[in-house]
Amino acid sequence: MKHIESRANPLFKQLYKWQSSAGRRNEPVLFDGIHLCQSWLDHDRLPRMAIFDAARIEQPALVALIDRLPDELCVTMPGGLLAGLADVQTDQGVIFVCDAPTWTMPKRFEESIVLLDRIQDPGNVGTLLRTCAAAGIKRVLSARGTAALWSPKVLRSAQGAHFALKLYEQLDLVEICQNLSLPIVATTLAKSTDLYDTKLPEHCAWVFGHEGQGVAPEILSQAKLRININHDRAAVESLNVGIAAAICLFEQRRQHRVS
Secondary structure (H helix, E strand, O other), X not given: OEEOOOOOOHHHHHHHHHHHHOOOOOOOEEEEOHHHHXXXXXXXXXXXXXXXXXXXXXXXXXXXXXXXXOHHHEEEEOXXXXXXXXXXXXXXXXXXXXXOOOOOOOOOXXXXXXXXXXXXXXXXXXXXXXXXXXXXXXXXXXXXOXXXXXXXXXXXXXXXXXXXXXXXXXXXXXXXXXXXXXXXXXXXXXXXXXXXXXXXXXXXXXXXXXXXXXXXXXXXXXXOEEEEOOOOOOOOOOOOHHHHHHHHHHHHHHHHOOO
């Protein structure tokens, strides 16, 4: 097991560089905390590197992680150094450096998918991924301009939902929509029908759009159904995109009674 003692160490400098770019295209992913690291190992994957707080490596939860890892992948450092890499103020003493999994895009989608159109807030994106997993969605596609799906803030918000999904990002959703065999269902306030008055298809491509601008017109024009959620518009103009997605996906699930 390697040990780093100084910020001047070349490996620490590389780790710090990764911390600032984690989850972006061609950059590694940082899993911060025991739950995410356990989940990664539970899916039969090893990290590039596992970094531990040297003062806490005898804690039972960290010992359990170390026991599952080859010694050459483990690195220890003082807690002060590790805190400089963590995405949260109260770190749990472990960070995994990993390569995000990649999947081949199927030529044809048979089950419902979710498309994220330029949703920029990482908290919203993480909530959407968690909601998709809970609603039984298996694949999520995101447009260029959407927050990086594997960024630390999205990972923290999604609480492990990444491991139940196949994720595709930096896509041209306009082109993808043109080639979909699934009906496209988009949320919008303009020229739309009430969700609860609409018979939803059993399988479709849901599109949820930018927090301020909504779904892009080029995608909206391809939608078979345009849906709104009836709410008190005198109180609030629109719903948070994560909340709207949860209502839509679980209404579809209710209509088709998926157990």
